[in-house]
Amino acid sequence: MTACLSWIHFGDLHVDEADDLEGLRRFEALAKIAQQHIGGAVDFALLPGDNANHGTDAQYRGIAAAMTALERPWHVLAGDHDYEPGDLQAMRAITARNAPYSERIAGYRCLFLDIVSAGDGGPDFRIGPAQRSWIERELSAAGVAGERSVVFMHAYPGDLRDDPEGIAGLFAAHHVAFVDTGHTHYNELLNDGRVIYGATRSTGQAEEGVPGFSIVTLDDGVPSWSFQTIDAAWPLVQITSPVDRRLITDPTSPLQVPQGCFTARAKIFGSAETVEALLDDGPPVAMVPVEGEIALWSARFGAVADGLHRLVVRSGGSEDAIEVLVRSEGSTPKRTAPVALGRDVHAIGAWPEHGIDGAQRGPNKNGADW
Numbered sequence: 001m002t003a004c005l006s007w008i009h010f011g012d013l014h015v016d017e018a019d020d021l022e023g024l025r026r027f028e029a030l031a032k033i034a035q036q037h038i039g040g041a042v043d044f045a046l047l048p049g050d051n052a053n054h055g056t057d058a059q060y061r062g063i064a065a066a067m068t069a070l071e072r073p074w075h076v077l078a079g080d081h082d083y084e085p086g087d088l089q090a091m092r093a094i095t096a097r098n099a100p101y102s103e104r105i106a107g108y109r110c111l112f113l114d115i116v117s118a119g120d121g122g123p124d125f126r127i128g129p130a131q132r133s134w135i136e137r138e139l140s141a142a143g144v145a146g147e148r149s150v151v152f153m154h155a156y157p158g159d160l161r162d163d164p165e166g167i168a169g170l171f172a173a174h175h176v177a178f179v180d181t182g183h184t185h186y187n188e189l190l191n192d193g194r195v196i197y198g199a200t201r202s203t204g205q206a207e208e209g210v211p212g213f214s215i216v217t218l219d220d221g222v223p224s225w226s227f228q229t230i231d232a233a234w235p236l237v238q239i240t241s242p243v244d245r246r247l248i249t250d251p252t253s254p255l256q257v258p259q260g261c262f263t264a265r266a267k268i269f270g271s272a273e274t275v276e277a278l279l280d281d282g283p284p285v286a287m288v289p290v291e292g293e294i295a296l297w298s299a300r301f302g303a304v305a306d307g308l309h310r311l312v313v314r315s316g317g318s319e320d321a322i323e324v325l326v327r328s329e330g331s332t333p334k335r336t337a338p339v340a341l342g343r344d345v346h347a348i349g350a351w352p353e354h355g356i357d358g359a360q361r362g363p364n365k366n367g368a369d370w
Contacts (some may be wrong), residue, residue, distance in 0.1 A: 005106040006042045008215040012182045014204030016053035023204020024062045026211045034270040037234045037270040041295040045072045046199035048182030049079025049154035060093035076366030080123045083116040109142040110143025113153040139174035148177045148221045155183035178223045186361030193338045193347040196223045227355030235270025237320040244322035246348045258306045259329045261302040266313040267295050275315040322337045
């Protein structure tokens with residue numbers, strides 16, 4: 001079993017003096033909240049690009065100071081706004097290395113991509129031939145090593161100007177567990193039948209509700225995604241296994257579609273003295289800490305009937321709930337060929353309990369003209 005990988009994602013900051021640095025003030029507050037409640041329960045923090053709205057030295061200095069509040073490793077991507085000066089030199093104030101690069105974290109191979117430098121500025125997102133070859137080599141090497149891959153990029157493959165189907169096809173062919181992005185300004189999850197994509201609400205230019213951050217966990221390759229607003233109660237409960245039926249990409253995997261029994265696992269971000277799990281209308285089952293894992297709890301359910309079940313995990317007045325599909329061995333349906341890989345036609349739609357309203361309110365779709 002692969003260990004859990006968790007990260008915290010602060011959506012596009014768009015730090016700008018024009019709005020009196022509102023994005024920076026929100027980021028400062030969110031980073032302090034994360035340090036107080038989460039600490040070592042996440043492996044790293046992510047800034048997905050469009051960090052400085054005009055890519056200026058002063059904007060990056062403010063971001064760099066705010067980042068010190070959360071004592072975790074940071075990974076920083078560039079967006080089209082960061083590339084406004086025509087290069088990424090100023091961005092070195094907040095990151096020691098520019099993408100593309102890869103790093104092995106908690107048993108996963110994490111690829112951090114650059115989709116801005118090959119273009120000519122603005123949302124001209126491209127991946128040049130050299131980086132494309134590098135991506136293919138990295139994903140192939142991960143497969144040979146028995147590692148699951150995770151990809152981080154500023155926007156969905158469907159937003160690329162060159163060969164979006166080819167890039168998304170690479171992710172699908174190599175069974176990438178999750179692709180995390182920015183750019184949309186709104187919370188969204190895509191399931192194209194092979195890969196799960198996530199995008200998180202902008203911090204500086206939020207249109208759909210209260211700012212916050214997302215936390216993504218991969219538990220033996222099973223993805224879970226949660227959004228925590230700046231004013232939300234703690235702890236944050238996140239069911240990490242099995243997968244919610246909206247996020248099934250491999251119906252043959254018992255970790256995604258259990259066969260008669262399963263182990264429920266959940267991460268509790270924040271203090272937790274007791275954790276309990278409930279399946280449908282059954283009695284609560286006490287969960288126990290998982291040895292060797294931070295903030296991870298588990299409970300076993302046996303003799304579960306075929307069909308769709310509601311799994312709830314509660315701790316300290318907070319809860320998470322997912323829908324678990326159980327199917328007998330040998331009854332897995334056939335799969336059709338995938339279409340429109342990596343495009344938002346595969347958005348799962350509204351999931352209010354997880355902070356997704358499905359309205360796509362952002363400047364790249366149906367939002368304000370920032």
